[in-house]
Amino acid sequence: MELRAEHICHTFLQGGQRLEVLKEVNLTIQGGYLYALQGRSGSGKTTLMSILCGILAPSGGTVSMGDTVLYSMKDSALSRFRGAHFGIIPQGQSAVSTLTVLENVMLPASISGSCGGAAQRARELLDRMQISDLADVMPGELSGGEQRRMAVARALMRDPDIIFADEPTSDLDAGNTEAVLQILKEEAKSGKAVFVVSHEDRISEYADVKYDIKEGRLLQ
Amino acid sequence: MNVFKKLPLYSLVRRPARSGAMLAISVIVAFAVFSALLMSAALGRGMTSLQQRLGADIMVVPAEAEKKAAVESIVLQGNPTYFYMDEAKLGEVNAVEGVGETTVQLYLASLAASCCSAKVQLMGFDPATDFVIKPWVSSSYGKELGEMEVVAGSGITASAGDRLIFYDTPCTVVAKLSETGTNYDRCVFAGEDTVRVLTQSAIGKNLNQFRDTDPDHVISCILLNVEEGADIDQVASKINESVDGVAAIRTRSLLSGTARSLEGVLGMIRAAAVVVLVLGAVILAIAYAMQIQERKREFATLRILGVSRKQLSAGILKEIAVVCLVGGAAGALLGMLVMIPFSGALQGWLNMPMLMPGIVHCFLYLAGAVFLCLAGAMPACLWSVWKVSRAEISDSLREEK
Structure with a gap:
């Protein structure tokens, strides 16, 4: 399954002025590849990722997956689609603070209503992320690296087609950076599409396809 | 989960x-x-x-009692008191056009002294004619009240079988009434004859002043309902005009304040x-x-x-x-x-x-x-x-x- 973004344009209103952050962006994301999107701060990387993963409607253009055009759907359908097909790792802390690590990882399955075996799968993912001993800990007690691993485990919970990760290694030490990127690479190798937005130069070592954004345009 | x-x-x-x-x-x-x-x-x-307990269209009391606001004192403020008029007034009131059923009550205030169990308002009613107290008493005590038998309001510290002493005269509590939330909860009810005996006991102790009236032929108030179709205000006015020394008060106006x-x-x-x-x-x-x-x-x-x-x-x-x-x-x-x-x-x-x-x-x-x-x-x-x-x-x- 591939995700196609065609003629994507996006403008923001900033200080009363229209700011065109994305100009005619065309992109196809396919399973089995790790895509890296780089660019300087404010270049529109996160905006593009948000548009691709169904959380920000573009000012122009379409995003589609198979026969499904993302932003033509109603919110409830788009939300279901997003939960079923995308695993999203947002930048920074994204845990629900009133749930334990295990419950946070189980959350996507609970939202979809498919709770059977969710706890078992969540424990396996935590084990894979090497934080299984933290399953019953509250997220506030985790380090930045542990939180990021938890977010990766949560993104993998429903076995999505595409994983979107926004700066998944920011604020992480070398060991945690290596571990997170390695997991994402393994997911790409297993047939998923992985789309990573990062400042990190080391992402180049893991990426199959590299993009750069300059002045709103996507460069390969 | x-x-x-x-x-x-x-x-x-x-x-x-x-x-x-x-x-x-x-x-x-x-x-x-x-x-x-x-x-x-x-x-x-x-x-x-309270409206149910008053239970009559008009209350006729001695004019003096109305001036002294003694009626309100009993009904609304719960201060034990007494006032009397000659029972002949009942006949005069009954003769007024528009007056329907009537009954009399006799009040006596006990004292916070050694002769009495407590300072309470004693209310005597005529079992033969009463239409106000009797239905209420009947809900707690199905029989007729005998001589020296009383029924206590819910606020009185006494139970059925207890004895209460008023002016050194013992009375038996035969029942306790259900709560009304009014000052009637702090009253003791008895047949008119029992209250008359207690009144004589009070007089024996030089208490309760009767002035010119004969203690055996006194009443405290007349409660009446007007005949069907009669105007309550008009009947009250007629009583006030034709019967000397009394005040006919519409019970609703008594409660208006x-x-x-x-x-x-x-x-x-x-x-x-x-x-x-x-x-x-x-x-x-x-x-x-x-x-x-x-x-x-x-x-x-x-x-x-x-x-x-x-x-x-x-x-x-x-x-x-x-x-x-x-x-x-x-x-x-x-x-x-x-x-x-x-x-x-x-x-x-x-x-x-x-x-x-x-x-x-x-x-x-x-x-x-x-x-x-x-x-x-x-x-x-x-x-x-x-x-x-x-x-x-x-x-x-x-x-x-």
């Missing part, structure tokens, strides 16, 4: 300080609303009970409850707006995991509803625990008839208070909930990064 469904509950239980503050506001609002509902009901019931005071008190109670409800709703709305703002990133995270706007709104509203329900029920229960035991003190403080509703009605008011708490808080929070559910997910994630 469906974590998502349990999320509102976890949010409340695992953030006790945050939930506690919201709960405290709900408790205060529900306490005030419940207390207001219960007070309104109790005062209303007390008034109705109390009714006015009651309306004033009820108005104040209801206004205070509305103010607390509105203030509570505003405080909850502000508190939830702040809390929702603080948890914006958490909600955005839920959205990226596949939660729709509708599901998100429902989840937040569920959380608010749980707080309002739990806090509301706790506040109303607290109100019940405070109001019911202290109703007597409140009645004394307000100096108004007050009759607490039964436990079933209390729980209905509890449900009403919880509902009002919910109805006040939920709409007030809707704007914040709607706003956060409509927020751009990417903006929420970016803002709180």
Whole structure:
């Protein structure tokens, strides 16, 4: 399954002025590849990722997956689609603070209503992320690296087609950076599409396809 | 285990300080609303009970008694007193056009002295003609009251079988009446003959002044209903014109002052409850707006995991509803625990008839208070909930990064 973004344009209103952050962006994301999107701060990387993963409607253009055009759907359908097909790792802390690590990882399955075996799968993912001993800990007690691993485990919970990760290694030490990127690479190798937005130069070592954004345009 | 469904509950239980503050506001609002509902009901019931106890269209008393406001003293203020007129007045009143059924009552005040068990109002009624006291007494004591037998109001510290002494004359308590929430609860009722015996005992002790009247032929008041179709005010006027030395008082007018005071008190109670409800709703709305703002990133995270706007709104509203329900029920229960035991003190403080509703009605008011708490808080929070559910997910994630 591939995700196609065609003629994507996006403008923001900033200080009363229209700011065109994305100009005619065309992109196809396919399973089995790790895509890296780089660019300087404010270049529109996160905006593009948000548009691709169904959380920000573009000012122009379409995003589609198979026969499904993302932003033509109603919110409830788009939300279901997003939960079923995308695993999203947002930048920074994204845990629900009133749930334990295990419950946070189980959350996507609970939202979809498919709770059977969710706890078992969540424990396996935590084990894979090497934080299984933290399953019953509250997220506030985790380090930045542990939180990021938890977010990766949560993104993998429903076995999505595409994983979107926004700066998944920011604020992480070398060991945690290596571990997170390695997991994402393994997911790409297993047939998923992985789309990573990062400042990190080391992402180049893991990426199959590299993009750069300059002045709103996507460069390969 | 469906974590998502349990999320509102976890949010409340695992953030006790945050939930506690919201709960405290709900408790205060529900306490005030419940207390207001219960007070309104109790005062209303007390008034109705008093009207029922007066149970006649017109009360005819010695003119002197009316001037001295002695009638109000007995009926409304609960101060034991007495006043008398010649029983011949009954015949004169009966002769007035429009007068229907009549009955007489004889009052005697006991003393807080060694000769008496307690200072109470003794009310004698004529069992043959009574239509006011007898039906009420019958509900507690099915038989005719015998000689020196009395029935005690619910506020009298005596039980059936006990003996009460008035002017060194013993009387047997045969029953205790149900509570009315009025000053009648602190009266002792007996047949007219028994009160007449006690009156003679009082006279023997140089108490209760009769001046020119013959103590064997005195009455304190005549209670009457007008004939069907007759105008109560006109009949009262006719009695006042044609019978010397008496005052015919319409019972409704006797209660009008109390009714006015009651309306004033009820108005104040209801206004205070509305103010607390509105203030509570505003405080909850502000508190939830702040809390929702603080948890914006958490909600955005839920959205990226596949939660729709509708599901998100429902989840937040569920959380608010749980707080309002739990806090509301706790506040109303607290109100019940405070109001019911202290109703007597409140009645004394307000100096108004007050009759607490039964436990079933209390729980209905509890449900009403919880509902009002919910109805006040939920709409007030809707704007914040709607706003956060409509927020751009990417903006929420970016803002709180």
